[in-house]
Amino acid sequence: xxxxxxxxxxxxxxxxxxxxxxxxxxxxxxxxxxxxxxxxxxxxxxxxxxxxxxxxxxxxxxxxxxxxxxxxxxxxxxxxxxxxxxxxxxxxxxxxxxxxxxxxxxxxxxxxxxxxxxxxxxxxxxxxxxxxxxxxxxxxxxxxxxxxxxxxxxxxxxxxxxxxxxxxxxxxxxxxxxxxxxxxxxxxxxxxxxxxxxxxxxxxxxxxxxxxxxxxxxxxxxxxxxxxxxxxxxxxxxxxxxxxxxxxxxxxxxxxxxxxxxxxxxxxxxxxxxxxxxxxxxxxxxxxxxxxxxxxxxxxxxxxxxxxxxxxxxxxxxxxxxxxxxxxxxxxxxxxxxxxxxxxxxxxxxx
Amino acid sequence: xxxxxxxxxxxxxxxxxxxxxxxxxxxxxxxxxxxxxxxxxxxxxxxxxxxxxxxxxxxxxxxxxxxxxxxxxxxxxxxxxxxxxxxxxxxxxxxxxxxxxxxxxxxxxxxxxxxxxxxxxxxxxxxxxxxxxxxxxxxxxxxxxxxxxxxxxxxxxxxxxxxxxxxxxxxxxxxxxxxxxxxxxxxxxxxxxxxxxxxxxxxxxxxxxxxxxxxxxxxxxxxxxxxxxxxxxxxxxxxxxxxxxxxxxxxxxxxxxxxxxxxxxxxxxxxxxxxxxxxxxxxxxxxxxxxxxxxxxxxxxxxxxxxxxxxxxxxxxxxxxxxxxxxxxxxxxxxxxxxxxxxxxxxxxxxxxxxxxxxxxxxxxxxxxxxxxxxxxxxxxxxxxxxx
Numbered sequence: 001x002x003x004x005x006x007x008x009x010x011x012x013x014x015x016x017x018x019x020x021x022x023x024x025x026x027x028x029x030x031x032x033x034x035x036x037x038x039x040x041x042x043x044x045x046x047x048x049x050x051x052x053x054x055x056x057x058x059x060x061x062x063x064x065x066x067x068x069x070x071x072x073x074x075x076x077x078x079x080x081x082x083x084x085x086x087x088x089x090x091x092x093x094x095x096x097x098x099x100x101x102x103x104x105x106x107x108x109x110x111x112x113x114x115x116x117x118x119x120x121x122x123x124x125x126x127x128x129x130x131x132x133x134x135x136x137x138x139x140x141x142x143x144x145x146x147x148x149x150x151x152x153x154x155x156x157x158x159x160x161x162x163x164x165x166x167x168x169x170x171x172x173x174x175x176x177x178x179x180x181x182x183x184x185x186x187x188x189x190x191x192x193x194x195x196x197x198x199x200x201x202x203x204x205x206x207x208x209x210x211x212x213x214x215x216x217x218x219x220x221x222x223x224x225x226x227x228x229x230x231x232x233x234x235x236x237x238x239x240x241x242x243x244x245x246x247x248x249x250x251x252x253x254x255x256x257x258x259x260x261x262x263x264x265x266x267x268x269x270x271x272x273x274x275x276x277x278x279x280x281x282x283x284x285x286x287x288x289x290x291x292x293x294x295x296x297x298x299x300x301x302x303x304x305x306x307x308x309x310x311x312x313x314x315x316x317x318x319x320x321x322x323x324x325x326x327x328x329x330x331x332x333x334x335x336x337x338x339x340x341x342x343x344x345x346x347x348x349x350x351x
Numbered sequence: 352x353x354x355x356x357x358x359x360x361x362x363x364x365x366x367x368x369x370x371x372x373x374x375x376x377x378x379x380x381x382x383x384x385x386x387x388x389x390x391x392x393x394x395x396x397x398x399x400x401x402x403x404x405x406x407x408x409x410x411x412x413x414x415x416x417x418x419x420x421x422x423x424x425x426x427x428x429x430x431x432x433x434x435x436x437x438x439x440x441x442x443x444x445x446x447x448x449x450x451x452x453x454x455x456x457x458x459x460x461x462x463x464x465x466x467x468x469x470x471x472x473x474x475x476x477x478x479x480x481x482x483x484x485x486x487x488x489x490x491x492x493x494x495x496x497x498x499x500x501x502x503x504x505x506x507x508x509x510x511x512x513x514x515x516x517x518x519x520x521x522x523x524x525x526x527x528x529x530x531x532x533x534x535x536x537x538x539x540x541x542x543x544x545x546x547x548x549x550x551x552x553x554x555x556x557x558x559x560x561x562x563x564x565x566x567x568x569x570x571x572x573x574x575x576x577x578x579x580x581x582x583x584x585x586x587x588x589x590x591x592x593x594x595x596x597x598x599x600x601x602x603x604x605x606x607x608x609x610x611x612x613x614x615x616x617x618x619x620x621x622x623x624x625x626x627x628x629x630x631x632x633x634x635x636x637x638x639x640x641x642x643x644x645x646x647x648x649x650x651x652x653x654x655x656x657x658x659x660x661x662x663x664x665x666x667x668x669x670x671x672x673x674x675x676x677x678x679x680x681x682x683x684x685x686x687x688x689x690x691x692x693x694x695x696x697x698x699x700x701x702x703x704x705x706x707x708x709x710x711x712x713x714x715x716x717x718x719x720x721x722x723x724x725x726x727x728x729x730x731x732x733x734x735x736x737x738x739x
Contacts, residue, residue, distance in 0.1 A: 039448035043441060141562065144531045160558075161530070162540055179533045182468060182490050259440050260472035261490070263465050263533075266561065267398070267439045304445050307434065314397055 012205050015290040016198065023194045036304060044297045045193025046255045049200050051280035051292035053247030056204055058278065059287030060213065061240035062220030063121070064129040066274050067136025068248055073269040074112055075105035075249025076256035077143055080184045081174055083257065087185050089150060089172055098187040098257065102196070105253040106246040113245025114238065121237040124223075128241075136274055143264035148175040180263030181256075188258040196254060200247050201289060207243065216240050283324060387428045388685045390415070390674065391455035392667075393446045393470065394462030395438040402615065403663045407462045407484055408433040410664030413651050414671035424675045427685050431671075436461060440469040447473050456685065456692055457481070459670045462663070464488035464533050471497045480693040482674060484666035488533050492719030496693050498700050499719055500666045500673065500709065502635065504534055507610045508541025510725045511583065511633055516549040518727075520606060520631075523554045525579030527570045527594065529586045531560035538585035538610055554579050559590075567594045568601065575603045584609045588616035595626040606631065615661035617733060624733035631738060635709035636665035637728045639735045645708055662709070669707035676703045 026033060026041065050072060057065045079101035086092045120131045147158040151171030158164040162173060175181055207213045216236045219226040227233060256262045267273070280299060284291030302320060306313045327333050392411050394404030415431040423429055432453055434446035443466030450458070457480040461467045467486030474481045475494040483491055483499045487507070492499050502510065515521060526542065529535035539556075546553050554577040557570035571594065574582050582598075582605045584591050591613055598604070611634040616627055638649050638659050648668060652660040660668075674696070681699035683692055705713045710723030727738040 035448040035451040036445060039444055043445075141560070144560065161536060161543075163543060177536055178531045179465070179488065179490070179537075183493075186472070255441075259444060259469045261440065261465065261468045263440070265439065265465065267437060268441065304449065307446075307449050311396070313435065 008209065011290075015201060015205075015293070018290065019194060019198060019201075019293070023190070026190070036307075040301060040304060041190040042188050042193045042254065042258045043300055045190070045197050046251045046258070047277070047280065047296040047300050048197050048293040049247055049251040049254070050277045051284065051296040052197075052200055052204060052289055053244045053251065054277050055281045055284070055287065055289060055292045056207075056240055056244040056247070058281050059285075059292075060208060060220070061216050061237055061244075063237060063241070064126060065132040065241075065244075066129045066271060066278070067132030067134070067139075068244075068277050069269050069271075069273045070132065070136030070139040071109045071113060071245040071248035072252035072255065073136075073139050073143060073264055075109045075252025076262055077175070077181065077252075077264070078108045078249075079105035079253040080181045080256035080262050081148075083187065084181055084184050085150070085174055088174075088183060093185055095187065098185075098192075101257075102250060102253050105249040107249075109249025109252070110242050110246035113242045116245075117238045117241040118234075121241060122234050133271060133274075136269070136271055140264045140266065140269045143175070143180070143269075144178050146175055147173065147177050149173040178263060180261060182261040184256060184260055184262060186257060186260070188254050193254055196250055197293075200250065201293075203243070204247075204289060207240075212236065212239060279321075283328060285328075386685055387430050388424055388678070389430045389432070389454050389456045390671065391447075391450035391453070391458045391460065392431060392433040393436050393443055393450070393458070393460035393466070394433070396433070396435045398437045400438040400463055402661075403485065404433075404435065404438075404462050406615075406661050406663035407460070407667040409652065409656055410660060410667035411459055411484075411671050413648065413655070413664075414668045418671065418675055424678050425682065425684065429671075429675075431459075436463075436466050438463050438466065440466050442466075443470050444473055451477070451479075455479070456689055457674060457696065459484060459667065459674060461486060464491060467491045468493075478690040478693045480674075480696040482670050484670040485663050488537060495717070495719075496697060497719050498673075498715055498721075500670045500707075500713075500721060501611065501662075502723075502725065503720060504537030505541040506720075507585070507633065507725075508538040509545050511538070511585070511608065511610060512542055512545040512549060514633055514725070514727055515551060515581065515583075515608065519550055520608065521551050521579075521581030523577065523579045524551050524581045524583055525555040525557070525574035525577060525605070526553065526583045526585070527557050527559070527567065527574070528584075529561065529564070529590065530558035531562070532586060534612060535586040542583065542585070551581070564590045565593060567597050570594075571598050571601060571603055574605065575601070579605055581606045581608055584613065587612040588614070588619060592616055592619055592622050592626070595630070596623070599626060608632070611635065611662045614735075615663075617730065617735070618658045618661070624730075627730045628732075630730045632728050632730075633725050634662050634728055635723060635725055636662040637726055637735050637737055640737070644706075648708055665708040669705070669709050669713075672707055673700075673703070673705050673713075676705050 054068045057063050082101045082104055083097055086097050116135050120128045145159050147162050147165055149156045149165040149167045149171050151168040156165040156167060215231050219231055219233055219236055280296040281292055284295035303317050306316050309316055392408060394407045395401050396404040411431060415429050418429055434449055436443035436446045443461055447470050458474060459482050461470050461483060462485050464486045467483050468490045471481060471491060471494050475496055478496060481497045485501045486499060487501050487504045489503055489505060526539060528539040555573050557573050584594060584607055607630045609632040613632040614634045617624055649660060652664060677696045677699045680703050681695040683695045700715045701717050707713060713721050713723045715721055728735045729738045
């Protein structure tokens with residue numbers, strides 16, 4: 001028992017050390033880091049958090065969610081709306097506002113995750129995938145259509161156009177339909193990203209290793225056996241799903257404050273991006289937190305690192321993606337990798 | 352063993368990252384103190400908006416080649432590099448950073464509005480001069496270092512109203528617009544705001560979104576039943592082509608009036624050009640104009656890329672010449688820092704007057720907005736012809 005705990009402890013420490021090491025290296029060699037990479041650092045954190053949080057649903061809880069960026073989108077809009085309002089209308093700009101907005105984004109997305117989860121997680125099968133897919137698209141479309149403004153008379157909302165808001169002359173339009181939110185204060189940086197990522201991983205590791213996590217995994221592996229010993233299926237699945245959505249919201253907050261404007265475009269908040277996050281998880285290994293982070297970083301870096309190939313960039317990206325998939329998942333490749341590992345490690349990893 | 356392997360993977364990753372950084376840095380330092388102007392371009396060359404990025408890239412390249420063949424700017428050669436942004440804010444900022452690593456000194460981009468706003472914020476932080484050929488949203492030129500070549504969305508809306516009003520084109524006007532598109536809803540908003548008290552009446556306003564852009568019969572039926580004799584289509588030509596086809600299928604023949612987004616409809620694959628007969632569009636560029644600059648540009652473009660250039664290509668071509676004019680006006684040299692170049696260019700932008708493809712005597716105010724006359728163009732026998 002003691003040995004098992006030790007093993008887990010070392011395993012977790014490697015993940016934390018890996019991230020801290022990366023951070024230290026990049027900070028130390030700050031002068032040598034290219035502008036491209038410097039711009040990518042926050043994105044690494046955003047997508048790592050997304051991948052880790054989706055892993056909680058897909059890998060640990062065993063449900064398929066195809067609308068994860070929908071939650072990221074909510075987190076992004078809620079927090080960016082809040083900070084932009086604070087800055088543009090009340091002229092308050094400080095890091096505390098950002099910290100409040102992180103909690104706000106996480107809380108609102110958790111509520112949405114809870115609401116979406118309640119009816120769906122009572123059912124068996126792939127319903128969650130269908131509902132989350134629809135949810136993500138609905139969120140994207142609503143945020144593309146909504147106009148929201150403030151003036152001395154209060155809040156105005158329209159789904160048609162900016163004119164219908166009927167703002168007074170002192171009014172301020174916060175969400176401008178397809179243009180989204182503009183002039184968002186720039187709060188995100190690599191340090192904040194890394195801290196958030198570490199916190200998220202810490203919480204997820206703790207959940208996995210405690211009673212809740214064991215119950216969630218037991219229900220994933222055998223629902224009937226789990227129920228027979230009195231585990232409440234809906235409750236545990238809902239816990240996993242809600243926490244996961246809250247983290248996706250945090251990723252959204254980080255993403256929104258890294259750029260000046262935020263729009264619910266199909267490219268960023270459509271189902272393609274949800275699939276992309278799912279690819280991070282599958283590639284990194286179901287239930288493997290460290291793997292999710294590594295694959296999220298590599299797959300975010302890859303299309304940018306291939307820029308020198310010009311027009312062949314996306315083609316090469318696809319080829320590399322397929323090659324990695326084969327290397328990690330094809331039976332022949334797995335055998336090949338096993339042969340690389342020698343001695344007793346080979347037997348021990350067979351579990 | 353598994354642990355060793357994963358540890359190995361993570362360390363490889365770290366070194367990969369650092370190696371990337373170093374590679375990028377050596378490029379940057381290699382560029383300082385050379386004698387070429389480095390102009391960057393950003394736009395989508397993959398994905399749904401690829402047409403615009405490609406046009407911008409090709410148009411600028413033609414201008415660069417001409418300038419270099421004629422002895423460069425102030426005797427210095429010009430280098431141009433274009434990066435893909437997939438019409439995405441995040442990728443656009445990545446493209447910008449990547450161009451910075453290359454040693455970009457000024458930016459002729461970005462092509463589309465949303466990414467342009469985000470990149471403008473980055474260029475402001477670096478104090479890098481930015482001239483967007485086609486970013487038409489108002490917010491694009493919010494920062495003092497950003498100027499644009501095209502009309503802003505509101506100006507197109509106002510221009511359209513004035514043109515329809517002064518030429519008495521219609522008494523009842525219907526509008527179809529893309530509510531999910533910044534460009535389209537921007538023009539729509541200004542059109543409605545300005546159409547009050549004009550010689551025509553807006554009888555129908557219908558919208559669609561990017562998720563429902565294949566069937567326009569509902570919108571067209573509304574136009575028809577309200578008796579609109581002119582339908583205003585402020586959106587891009589790929590959707591407009593469907594509108595035209597569906598209008599003919601339901602035997603509805605109003606005057607179709609559009610903005611610069613319609614430009615390019617004649618080069619659309621498998622498009623029956625007879626559908627576009629009589630369509631009017633307000634655009635700064637007409638490919639059939641007979642002045643030597645336009646004919647030369649159209650010929651070169653057709654030779655190289657096998658199609659007639661659209662307004663995006665023309666804007667981009669102009670943007671390079673505008674930068675050239677501004678550099679010459681302020682007598683700048685490539686060994687100056689990015690920030691000094693930007694300050695020099697900023698002040699000379701408001702002094703210069705440029706004759707380009709998209710307008711004669713173009714001038715700029717300090718807000719970054721161009722002053723030029725829009726041209727109304729009618730499609731006759733599959734060609735753009737200047738109206739009146």
